[in-house]
Amino acid sequence: MPRTSPARDRLLKAARELFYAEGYGVSIDAVTERAKVAKPTVYAHFKSKDELIGTMLTAAGEEWFTELDAELDRRSGDPLAQLLAPFDLLAASLPDPAYHGCILVNSAAAFLAADHPAHQALAVHDERMLALFERLAANASAARPSDLARQLLVLYDGVKTRGLVDNTGTAAHDARTAATALLHAHADASP
Template sequence: MSPTSPARDRLLKAARELFYADGYGVSIDAVTERAHVAKPTVYAHFKSKDELIGTMLTLACEEWFTELNAELERRDGDPLAQLLAPFDLLAASLPDPAYHGCILVNSAAAFLSADHPAHHALVTHDERMSTLFERLAAKAGAAKPADLARQLLVLYDGVKARGLVDNTGGAARDARTAATALLQSHSGTRPRKGPVTM
């Protein structure tokens, strides 16, 4: 079967919806029922449930970076606004009463083994975010962009954790304010203000 077949796409969509809403204990039978495919179809595309999970998480990660890169392009020419873009996107996705946390972080809590595809997906995501934050921090004038990038990643992950108990978007806005202050402390100057909202 084609790796981009409609059945495979439906399986990934169903898996993402069910695992996010109900956790990773959801059975393959439930996924196939939601996707309207026969159970053998799963194993025609994925070697195991774990591989399905890993592929689904990788796809979720790619979708995030596609959205983020598009927003960075819209903010081209404004380094501070670009640095704050991840926090603005998180704030824009809230409030959401159905928010159950970050699907990548949730998977790391569910699968503790470093060998699990979920762990690999989360590590890859964080490495990409760290690299991106470092590049944006350098453009925004940070004296030590690698240090600032690590601090911004803590804020970024913290927004997703706080969203579990506060889905108003307030945590993202607070993180945005903290990120601006961090950049100021790293550059020694007051950064030019970016857009208050997206």
């Protein structure tokens, strides 16, 4: 189990803020300065900058799923509303001039090696989203839940990628409309 401490939490928060705003050229010194910890504290918690990045991305993904699970609970009993929840959450805080895409997608694009922790974090996130979309599609009576789940994942990832050039939330609203149309098409399709 990972060690938790206020210093570790501050490091993860500082890393997330700086890497998202400025990219991965940000030095560990800048992260420690923002977190108000000594440099050795980083290496007491993380073996390397890459491990810090991977841990930070995993934490960001967990934060998303915690928020999404709470939203799904609020929409309990309404399968269509639950299926659309990820798109609604993506749009909820937009427009935001500081938003420039998903930190997981951006990080995987920044590190081209497939074995980098950024790729692993994105892969885990997308696998979880795919499984969730499949469950939600089945609950919404889609004829082929796994097909619909893959299509919804493409829409979901597209919204996050569009954030690089459009921070208005329009893409999330468009994806929500497309997701509704896909669900209706899958509900009308025979198995």
